[in-house]
Amino acid sequence: MTYVVTENCIKCKFMDCVEVCPVDCFYVGENMLVIHPDECIDCGVCEPECPAEAIVPDSDDHAAAWIERNRSFATQWPNITRKGEPPADADDWKDKPDKAALFSPEPGG
């Protein structure tokens, strides 16, 4: 089992998760993060850290649509180990529904 970042992260990208992750398994895209499923040790530390409640276990119903996307983009985006500056309008996008269509495949920095 592993944890998965889901669409709640899109355009929020608070990045609190990367500070607490003991194994540095987060990867950063232009407008969201993903978890590398082979590096996650399932410790669950990140889940309650996320203000957007975007991180769920892969057994969660909300994870299904995001498992493959986490795996795929974790190998394409840069690793992130320190929290950066969240988007200026991150709070405005928190709890907004239907953000999946806004997903960007571009790498972040």
Place this chain on the structure above:
Amino acid sequence: MTLEQAARAPDLVAENGIRRLLELFYDRVRRDAQLGPVFARAVGTTDAEWTPHLARLTDFWSSVMLRSGRYHGDPFSAHLRLPDLEASMFDRWLALFGESCADVLEPDVADAFRERAGRIASSLRMGLFERLPGNAARTAPP
């Protein structure tokens, strides 16, 4: 005690609990017939070798249980380098860890540590013995 120390008192108590737990647990691990030799080869047998290892593991468990963010590392690769590691050793590790938790921690805290350890062990075991191509032989019966 300063105000800042007072504010952090629960965490300090918890840190001390982690330290006591790990000292007891690894004392048992080092004397265990199945796990002892593996750890002796990987970490060593002297206090000089074990002191930094215990400090590192205290950081790990502090990060996992208290979300302190102190540990950043790659435990998966650390275990991958152990040639004499066997999948069944995770069960022994968890049994000793569970006993040590029960001896040192309050019951509900002990449950939380055991639950977290069980999930991490499953994850590492799956990664080391089921997911890696070429590792199938390590789980196959002799």
